[in-house]
Amino acid sequence: MEKRELEPEGVSEHSLIQRVDVRNTAMILLTSVAVLYFISWAQAVLVPLVGAILISYALDPLVSWLEKFHIPRPLGAALVLTILVITIAGASIPLKRETIAILDKAPWAIEQFQRAEARSTPDEEGVVEKAQDVAKKIEESAEDEEEEADEPDVMRVRVVDRPFNFRKFLMEGSSTILVVVSQVFSALLLVYFMLAAGRLYKRKVVKLSGPSFHRMRKAARIMNEFHGQVRRFLFVMLLGAVFVGFFTWLSFLLLGMEQAVFWGVVAGLASVAPYLGPFLVLVGAGVAAFIQFSSIEMGIVIALVSLVITSIQGNLLLPMLTSRVSSLNEIAIFIGLLFWGWLWGPVGLIIATPMLMIIKTLCDHVTNLRAVGELLGK
Structure with missing residues (x-):
């Protein structure tokens, strides 16, 4: 009876709990949006x-x-x-x-x-030449219609392209x-x-974690896991880069591609940025092969060879090694790559997996965040 008297008239206990949950959810969403805006705004730092x-x-x-x-x-x-x-x-x-x-x-x-x-020969006219002929005919017909529709009182305006200003381009790019x-x-x-x-800051974090020995030991364990997982991941990325660089150099050398060492080094470094790096190497190597051999077929072959090597590294070697050094699932890694790539560009693609490892480790040791850790894990 006392409980009913304390409750406001027309408001049940279920509605109060629902109102509190909606308010907490709204606060979490607003906080998340503010954090994302801050991360994007403070990118330079x-x-x-x-x-x-x-x-x-x-x-x-x-x-x-x-x-x-x-x-x-x-x-x-x-x-x-x-x-x-x-x-x-x-x-x-x-x-x-x-x-x-x-x-x-x-x-x-x-x-x-x-x-x-x-x-x-004219019989071998390609698609580009045919498209140029069609475009030329369309322009001629449009010019004829304009001449017929012109009136003496109408002033014709001609658009003149300005020459390229190298000094302006240099000044804009210098910043x-x-x-x-x-x-x-x-x-x-x-x-x-x-x-x-x-280990100065590691000791400070452990000291600030609390006076109890249990909390200090827990903080030390979290920091050790941070360091261990990030180091193992960096070692896996190094192995992947060496794999891509070596086989790119060997394949290009066997195919007669000039500057094979250059492309091996570039492919190995670019493999650190998932998806974006291999795509840029694929396009660049294909264009370079076309320039060297003056053949579109050779450009396509070189590009496909680069695609096969990076696909083996990205879809077989790297996931297999990453699964051994971390407990992240493939879907979480892919979503993390999309998120950090959207937020920070190429740099975000590089740091996405280490950031997910750190977040997963932190969520596993915090009671209220274990649900997030479960979603990120296998």
Whole structure:
């Protein structure tokens, strides 16, 4: 009786619970939208941060190994980063030469292709020539109709295309280049500080997790799982890149493709970005083969070979190895790639799986988030 007197007139207990659930759901949705907007808005800051964390995870074993030889972590971190930068800079020089060599052959290949088309008989007229003839006839008929409909009092306006302004193009692109260079430099500095700090922040997180020993041990276990899963995933990505690079180089070499080493290195690096990287290599290698052989058939063959290699790596090798180093299911990985690719572009495709691993590990250890972890798991 007392319970009924306390309840408002006409309002049942079920309706109150339903109203509270709707309010909580609305708050969760609004918070999620705000978080997504913040992540997209703060991309210039978060991308170098996430990239630096992943790179520091990959390089930390080397710095720890140098520490065993009584080399201080700040000095070891500087040494490892210096070797990494010098290696990348040294490898970029021959790649630049290979790129210039391919571009130098482009005008010659196009000229050869045009000569071959000019030598073809009228019976061998292709689809492009027929489309050009049709377009020319349509333009001629449209011009005849305009001349008939012209009146003396009507002023005809002619649109003149402005020449390409290289200085304007350079000024507009310089801001983007400056942003990219500053982000790379910031990421390298952050990697150095993380490597030099070592386990400082891990100890701070464990200390802040709470005074109880159980909570501190749980926080330490979560951090260890973070590090272990990300390092294993980076190792799997390295194996996949080596697989794609080696077999791309070998296949292109056997097919007589010039600059086979260049395409092997490019294909291996591009395989780190799922879907987008292999697609760009497929198109680029096909165009390069067309330029070299002056044959559309060879361009298609080279593109198909690149597609087969990246398909084996992306659909067989990488899922098999990833399933062993993580507990994520394939649907969650694919949705994560779509989400982070939409949010951060090519960088999002690279960091999507490590982010899902971290989220899955965190959800498995938090009681209220275990349902999310169950959806992400196998």
